[in-house]
Amino acid sequence: MFEIILPGLILGVFALISASGLYAASKKFYVYEDPRIEKVTDMLPGANCGGCGFAGCAAFAENVVTTMSLNPTCPVADEAQLDRIAEFLGMEKAVTEKQVASLMCNGTYDHSKTMMEYTGIEDCWAAMLVTDTTKSCAFSCLGLGSCVRACGFDAMRIENGIVVIDDEKCTGCGMCVPACPKNILHMRPYSKRTTVTCFNTDKGADARKACSVACIGCMKCEKVCEDDAIHVTNFLAKINYDKCTNCGKCVEVCPTDAIEIRGEEVIAHVAAQVV
Amino acid sequence: MAEMALLIVGAIFVNNVVFTKFLGICPYMGVSKKLDTAAGMSMAVAFVLTLAGAITYIVQHYVLVPVHIEYMQTIVFILVIASLVQLVEIVMKKTAPALYKALGIYLPLITTNCAILGIAILSVQNDFDFLQTVVFSFASALGFGLALVLFAGIREALDLRQVPKAFAGAPIAMIIAGILAMAFMGFAGMVK
């Protein structure tokens, strides 16, 4: 019997030393840190595997709490755990409407003239170091795909010389906006589908010479809009999405097709949902 | 003296913890993305491994052996190591915040670094005396650090190269480890 009790006692002593030691140490050497860090650490799998790139779960939790972001994420935790952490930190997604990126250019190869053969690095910023534009319009999309590479959701592609955005795949993260050296990518609410597809601020004639679907600043849209949602400044129409109702009148009157309304059936669908 | 030198060379090169003993692979894969972290982890491991080597030696020879409960080695060692790591972490955090910043964050990872327990058990199996155990533990940690830092350097450089998508990340890391293990086999036979 003794040979069975003795090990029990010895390990018990070890455990006693270690537990009381740890307890005492944690009291004596107490250091304040954000209590949420510990809470988040608790919510993590605690494998301390380092798979997230941080040195252990606590370090990861600290990053989560300080940056308020679950990116990079924990490869071990499952969805539910991550959700719980997000909920605990109050990081739930805002209930505002999803934004999508839209291109303020329609300068396809058909609409504007290609002026040169650019043979440099396939990147819009790199191209901008060599030339301001590759087409007849100085404001147009270069079509070299810097935004496509910035998009982490496979929502963009280059087609016929300009970038095409898939509204469904776009998550509204906005990474593409600063990736564009021409500054022609803007965010708009998902349901507001009317866009001015031009960014040319040259005078009408010059703009028209550069691109067949350029906004010439003729003011027709401004006049026809009943909601005071579209205004022309610097020979360029701009839509105020707080006011736009997708009525489509501006699209009809635009003489150069510089205003576009995207997928009308989708609008109906969205409208139905809103109601 | 020569014996000690052999022990050290053996632990670092010939029987490298990572490449020939397969110990500490998880942190080896996990903490080797950046050189800074790799270096920090190496130092933390060296510290804890040496300390753990010494303490487990005492536990083994003054507790386990006298009462004939060698079979409890695993459970006692791991309890000691886990408590030790946590204790070091708590104490360091308070008394040496600078050091904690540099090493402390790697400490939780060390509990699950099998190199610590592995080396402790190996020291016992090899019948090392106290000094040998300490030297062996420290040298093994150096070997681990060498592998980690070498590997981190390679991975940093690899980030700049065009590794095929299918191989990027863990697979290429494994293959590199394989090639390194091959290269380390050149040291075979150096220490009898």
Added chain:
Amino acid sequence: MNYADKFKKTFFTENPVTGLLLGLCPTLAVTSSAENGLGMGLATTFVLLMSNLVISLLRNIIPNRVRIPAYIVIIATFVTVVDLGLKATLYDLHKTLGLFIPLIVVNCIILGRAEAFASKNTVWHSIVDGIANGLGFTFALFILGAIREILGSGAILGFRFWPEEYRTILLFVLAPGAFITLGFMLVGMNKISKMLEGK
């Protein structure tokens, strides 16, 4: 819980070894043959199952502050049980697995599952989780061991593919071969996982 799904997950997409890269030390160290891989896998499965079971039973009793030491003690207990048990029954296998039996303690899979799952779920679910993860681990080890054994010694589980006089690629049963084979296996498993997910 959808069991079929759960098992598919732990075998492929979230396989502890090839998906989450956990428990790599034993994976690499003992897979010089399919048999060793199988043995190590099953030993780990046993520990995983038992520790999951006990920890989920005690999950409301163990105080938070000593959670980790407590879990480790529980895990270490079962590891020692396996160690002694194997020695008593399968002595030869124990000899080859050697050092790595005690190291099951620090296999991240076990502590990981204890923390992530068993400490938060009911006993029954924890048992299923333990078995699934253990078998996933075993599966990976077995495959890896099989590949290495076939390439490195031309045989698997005693069955020879080509006569003993023929050369085999020795490297595969040695340390470098373990890393290289696992590297390629990760690629393969990723491909399979993608195919499974694609369906």
Added chain:
Amino acid sequence: MEVNRLLLMDSSPLGRDGDSTKKIMYTVILTLLPALTVSVWMFGWNAVRVLALTSIFTVAVEALIARFVSYRIDFMDGSALLTGILLAMNVPANAPWWMLLVGALVAVVIGKQVFGGLGQNMFNPALVARVFLLISFPVEMTSWPLPGAVDGTTGATPLGLLKTEGLGALAGTHLTDLALGQVGGSLGEVSALALLLGALVLFYKKYITWEIPVTFIGTVFVIAAVFNGINPQTYAGPLFHIFTGGVFLGALYMATDMVTSPLTFKGKLLFGFGCGFFTMLIRLFGSFPEGVSFAILLMNAVVPLLDKYFPDKRFGMVKNG
């Protein structure tokens, strides 16, 4: 003025000199000709067989990858061929075909393509293959045909003799034999002078620089001299050590491989030193008779650290402004 052809737009500079990757690769291959000629002269048709097989295998494997793994590869850019030839120079002349095939597979796949192909690899592909073969097929890789032996008799290399039987066994070997290649060994290990001859062209073309070869061979020389000085009964002389084995092939052709050697001056010096140091460490104390390939592989792994921590002095990095 209407322009009917579009002008090119690109970044400066718009001119270029005539060098190309292909040209470099094929030049290196050409400079290997003297050494290859010597080995064919020594080992006869067997050498030709090994050379042809490895070349065909490596290029074929690369071609297959180019064909089936949709990855941009020009398998005729000479890099695969060069790897093949270097691999051939690292195996014995009587190597069986299947071993060469395994070697080619390892060199191209594990040594190069898994990293992303030309220029992306961290380790010298030919050496990865050589070490792989050495570990996998030790018997085949360590029985060397003797030069001029038609009957297929095999023997150990001078280094092998030194390792297994001590210095006494080398009594009959003259330094001139070593320098000219009248000893057993792999195709490329045999003639140091022929290798040097080819490498002179590379120096002239500036495809290789002096730092790595000189520090590599120099380190081997110095370490060997020190040990020989301490105990001439046990340790062979420095000239023996630099002329035997793969030191010249390694120092001139393998360690200087552009892709896997450091970029910086100090890095190169340290790299060469490390290669020499580990070579001698393994030769003197390890159980492998030859350490050149292990040493270079090891140092390949250190290259990123060397490049990072031993940068060249930048213009304008002057003290006190």
Added chain:
Amino acid sequence: MLQLKSFKPGGIHPPQQKLSAGAAITWGAVPKQLLIPVQQHIGKPCKVLVNKGDAVKRGDLLAESTGFISSNVHAPLDGKVQKIMRFPLLGGQVRDVIQLTCNDAGTPYREIVEKDYNDQPVDIDALDASEIRKKIAAAGIVGMGGAGFPTHVKLTPPDGKKIDTLLINGAECEPYITADHRLMLEYSREIIQGTRLLQRLFDGVPVFIGIEDNKPDALRAMDEAAKEADMIDVVPLKTQYPQGGEKQLIKAILGREVPSKGLPMDVGVVVQNVATVLAIRNAVYFDRPLTERVVTVSGNLVGQPGNIVLPIGTPVSTVMEQFDIDPARVRLFISGGPMMGRTSYSFESPVSKTTSALLFFDETAVVKREENPCIRCGNCINACPMGLAVARLTEMIIANGIDPAAKEAVLDCIECGSCSYVCPADRRLVHWMRLGKNIIRREN
């Protein structure tokens, strides 16, 4: 034999191609219209002073500098402002230009210019340093070597920066370009006059005129002209590209190394290009603003390569007519030299203050470059005059992971093109470095 001076590290030896070295400077006719870029310098943009329909006289101020680092733009000829519009400039940027219809279209340009210089020069000995600086600033002079940095700024070092040496840059290391070469031959006396003016600005510091040894006639002429001048020495330099880079020139002649991120004035040096010196001389002696420059016209499509004086704003198409170049055959059109010059896509683009050469090439001269993987041969590093690890830096830029230490190095790049020139893998190293600089600037 005396070892000629040159710079270290790096440097390359591209073929000289100085086809127009023997062609004396010519003068064309006044073009029908000029397109005068509103901004031709580095720094703050100018404010346009004229409106559509305004009549302007040669020398009138068209656009005014708006700050210290800024530079005036003057009307090169009499005419009427037609329009102010966006227009592609040489080098591909689309910027505002002032369209001017010339009154004297067709008359020889030389006559108009020479009228100005027939007057008595102002009494330069009566001028003090600040007046000279003022005149230079008013004349809108910018660095004519290519960078276009406002000259008066360079000549006004901040307090505490002691200038002890003045360098005149006559290296002209770029292939093809001979404009400075011809200026040194034909206007050596005037250049020395300008040099002495500059010397006065810095209390008579010693002056070295650096000229590469591939221009022996220019060396002789300048030596001759500098004979009676005090403390002005002509230094022959071993031909090596990019000898004309400021930092390289200082290193070659004085052995001093401008610190990273620093300027020549940090080592007590001011460097001026010979063309700029001539412009300074004209501005101070005759109060003439900078409205014309000598441009080399060359390339394999040019039958008679030459050097021509052009009023700023001359559309390239006018020059092409004078040199009988068939636009339909042009495939590559470079303003500046082939190493650092920029491509352009419109023959209507105007010549500016910084246009040193117009080069026209057909299809045969074009090297189509496909980027191959880097084989780490190190050629780029050996060629880099700034001692940069180009291969590593570009790797980082491509992978979008420029580490902090590397950022400084990237910003040190002078874009001389040596690395790309020697790269066997045809990598667009300079373009990547420029992109890297751009990324770093965007981050800040």
Added chain:
Amino acid sequence: MAKEESVFKVVLTLVLIAMVSAILLAWVNKITREPIELNKRAETKRAVKIVLRGLKNIAYPEFPEEMEVDHSPVKYFKAVGIRGVLMGGAFIVKAPNGFSGDFEMMVGVDSSGLIIDTYVLDHKETPGLGDGMLKESFKEQFRGKRLAGTTWMVRKDGGDIDAITAATITSRAFTAGVKRALQAFERLKKEGQK
């Protein structure tokens, strides 16, 4: 998360868990001790049977005895005949300086000092190379040899033993181990004659 736990509870739980674990282990150890011992002994016994095969009517002790040859411990099972005559022995020796360190082997010797067979107990030699010593072709040459009349060195060193191809070092260690065992037997024999 639970509220602040008391010291008492924290320490007690851990101690309890530890004690229960330890007691469990002690119990497992108790019931497995015997089978483990048996397993260990069974292996040695199996080896002894192999290396002493062909010897009839012998007895050897349950546990080996120990002596020292060249400062290295040698364990041995003395095989005695019916009348207590020394009929041979099984010697467990350390083969020194193998490729991967020392390895343990057993050598069986008959009464006249001839080797019956060899058996490697535990080794770490390179698979495919050093483990050639487990092959019949290698072991065969030792059988029937005795200490005298053979130069116990590999051929390369001027001895009579054919080394395993490409594994000279292993062969050397093996040969030295065999020699050690034979010396041990000679000593045993002398002691017996005294």
